[in-house]
Each structure stands twice: as structure tokens, then as C-alpha cells.
Amino acid sequence: MQWSDEGIVLGARKHGESSVILEVMTREHGRHLGLVHGGRSKTQQPVLQPGNSVQVTWRARLDEHLGVFQVEGVDLRASRLMAAPFALYGLATLSHLLRVLAERDPHQSLYEAVDLLVDHLDDPDLAPGLFVRFELAFLADLGFGLDLASCAATGQREDLVYVSPKSGRAVSAAAGEPYKDRLLKLPGFLIGRPTANRPSVPDLKAGFALTDFFLHQNVFEPRGQAMPAERVRLIALATAEDA
CATH class of the missing domain: 1.20.1440.120 (Recombination protein O, C-terminal domain)
Structure with missing residues (x-):
């Protein structure tokens, strides 16, 4: 199973030592969760902040699985919203x-x-x-x-x-x-x-x-x-x- 969509980050919570479970509101697939490997890295953390617009690709073996997100930043507005x-x-x-x-x-x-x-x-x-x-x-x-x-x-x-x-x-x-x-x-x-x-x-x-x-x-x-x-x-x- 795989799809790509645009979305807005709602939140993320820690998972394991370096990953996060990301929550996004997507255009075509609604509110969706997915695992982001390495989501706590210095390069990923700024992208996964609430309020940012992102492009996500979701993959899973079965539709009912949590699945894995690949995330690219589109509009990283979180820094200005935080102010x-x-x-x-x-x-x-x-x-x-x-x-x-x-x-x-x-x-x-x-x-x-x-x-x-x-x-x-x-x-x-x-x-x-x-x-x-x-x-x-x-x-x-x-x-x-x-x-x-x-x-x-x-x-x-x-x-x-x-x-x-x-x-x-x-x-x-x-x-x-x-x-x-x-x-x-x-x-x-x-x-x-x-x-x-x-x-x-x-x-x-x-x-x-x-x-x-x-x-x-x-x-x-x-x-x-x-x-x-x-x-x-x-x-x-x-x-x-x-x-």
C-alpha cells in the first residue's frame, strides 16, 4: 500500500530512540498517523513541527497498519507561528x-x-x-x-x-x-x-x-x-x- 498527499503537521510523539509517530491532516486521506524513522534528527525535527505544510508518502504492507511516512517540507511556517x-x-x-x-x-x-x-x-x-x-x-x-x-x-x-x-x-x-x-x-x-x-x-x-x-x-x-x-x-x- 502506498499513497502521496499534501498535509499539515498536527503533532508528533516520540517512538523508540530516534523515531516519531507523526500526525498530519492531509487533503485526500484525512487525519493520518505514520511512523517517521529518524524523526528526532536535527534535519527532521524542524520539518515535523505543528503548523508546517509537508508532502508525505505513506507506505504499509496492509491498509490497517500504522505505516511509515516519508516527509518533505513545503512551507516551514512553524518558526514564525511560535513567536x-x-x-x-x-x-x-x-x-x-x-x-x-x-x-x-x-x-x-x-x-x-x-x-x-x-x-x-x-x-x-x-x-x-x-x-x-x-x-x-x-x-x-x-x-x-x-x-x-x-x-x-x-x-x-x-x-x-x-x-x-x-x-x-x-x-x-x-x-x-x-x-x-x-x-x-x-x-x-x-x-x-x-x-x-x-x-x-x-x-x-x-x-x-x-x-x-x-x-x-x-x-x-x-x-x-x-x-x-x-x-x-x-x-x-x-x-x-x-x-
């Missing part, structure tokens, strides 16, 4: 979320979101909003996507300011007014195109609160798990008033 606290917590949170996915199940559209996010994790203007969008993409890929295109009550596409916690659909200001205390806020940056302008702190808080609700309800609570601790710190950094 940004938000990026470090972002990588940790991202990896935690992706480990919810079954190993080796392909998630091509989600891979695109991961690739875009990781490439901008050290951008203080783009990264916070992109992370909220990634979490929405993650929910959608698991089958819990939100419908933010039109009002659940009226069908109108303008003045959408709430989200129903029951249906996950947008609600207009007028339709939601009588129930606003029971609805989630919909920040404007989630229904427009991403821009280079950092969303306001209240909008970012609303965005993370929105994804937090549906991640807890649909992903972590059914598994008896808590939100990753790194995500709490990530949100604190993203919504600091002086950020």
Missing part, C-alpha cells in the same frame, strides 16, 4: 478539534479551511475572525452546519442579527425582537466576506459564543468531553480590548 501566542494556542485548539474526526476519513473542504487558517494564524487582524469561520466549517463538516443565509421566520436576507439555538438558523432583528433574550447574537463579519479589518471585540465575542454553543451541544457534550483548555486562552487573547 505569536495566539498562533500557539490556535494550533493547539485546532489539533484538539481535528482529533474529533475519525482517523483516515477524508475531509477535503475542511482541509482547505485548515490550510487557510494556519497560514494566517500569526496575523492579528485576520486570525481571530478566521478561527471563528473555521469552527463553523468544522461544525458543518460534522453535519451540524448553521444556516446564516436567510431568516428562519420570514425568509428575508437582510438585517440578520440573531441565530436560533434550536435550529441553527439566522433570525432577523424584527422577527427575533420578542425572543431576543433566548437567541444567540449573529456578528456581521460572519455574513460578509472576510476582510483585512479585524472584527470588533463585541463581534468576536459573539462569534466565539456562537460556535461555543454548538460545539458544546453537538460535539463535546455527547462525548462527555470538555472544551479544550487552550481554546479559553485563545478567546481571551482574541477578545482582549488592547489586542
Whole structure:
């Protein structure tokens, strides 16, 4: 068995004296593990850092085996990401979320979101909003996507300011007014195109609160798990008033 694919390093753990078991999110083969011989060498270690884009070739005698990776660096961005606290917590949170996915199940559209996010994790203007969008993409890929295109009550596409916690659909200001205390806020940056302008702190808080609700309800609570601790710190950094 053999295949080659592009991927993003999520993590690596020691195996034996000189090898590592590498975890990557690949475009065509999903989240995948493999053994890297000599992965703790001076030449390999910089390549196998979380956040780096790599080209991997996987080989195994049988498909169910762990297999062996041959890895080549493509974009070694880890060194610059390590200099940004938000990026470090972002990588940790991202990896935690992706480990919810079954190993080796392909998630091509989600891979695109991961690739875009990781490439901008050290951008203080783009990264916070992109992370909220990634979490929405993650929910959608698991089958819990939100419908933010039109009002659940009226069908109108303008003045959408709430989200129903029951249906996950947008609600207009007028339709939601009588129930606003029971609805989630919909920040404007989630229904427009991403821009280079950092969303306001209240909008970012609303965005993370929105994804937090549906991640807890649909992903972590059914598994008896808590939100990753790194995500709490990530949100604190993203919504600091002086950020």
C-alpha cells in the first residue's frame, strides 16, 4: 500500500530512540498517523513541527497498519507561528478539534479551511475572525452546519442579527425582537466576506459564543468531553480590548 498527499503537521510523539509517530491532516486521506524513522534528527525535527505544510508518502504492507511516512517540507511556517501566542494556542485548539474526526476519513473542504487558517494564524487582524469561520466549517463538516443565509421566520436576507439555538438558523432583528433574550447574537463579519479589518471585540465575542454553543451541544457534550483548555486562552487573547 502506498499513497502521496499534501498535509499539515498536527503533532508528533516520540517512538523508540530516534523515531516519531507523526500526525498530519492531509487533503485526500484525512487525519493520518505514520511512523517517521529518524524523526528526532536535527534535519527532521524542524520539518515535523505543528503548523508546517509537508508532502508525505505513506507506505504499509496492509491498509490497517500504522505505516511509515516519508516527509518533505513545503512551507516551514512553524518558526514564525511560535513567536505569536495566539498562533500557539490556535494550533493547539485546532489539533484538539481535528482529533474529533475519525482517523483516515477524508475531509477535503475542511482541509482547505485548515490550510487557510494556519497560514494566517500569526496575523492579528485576520486570525481571530478566521478561527471563528473555521469552527463553523468544522461544525458543518460534522453535519451540524448553521444556516446564516436567510431568516428562519420570514425568509428575508437582510438585517440578520440573531441565530436560533434550536435550529441553527439566522433570525432577523424584527422577527427575533420578542425572543431576543433566548437567541444567540449573529456578528456581521460572519455574513460578509472576510476582510483585512479585524472584527470588533463585541463581534468576536459573539462569534466565539456562537460556535461555543454548538460545539458544546453537538460535539463535546455527547462525548462527555470538555472544551479544550487552550481554546479559553485563545478567546481571551482574541477578545482582549488592547489586542
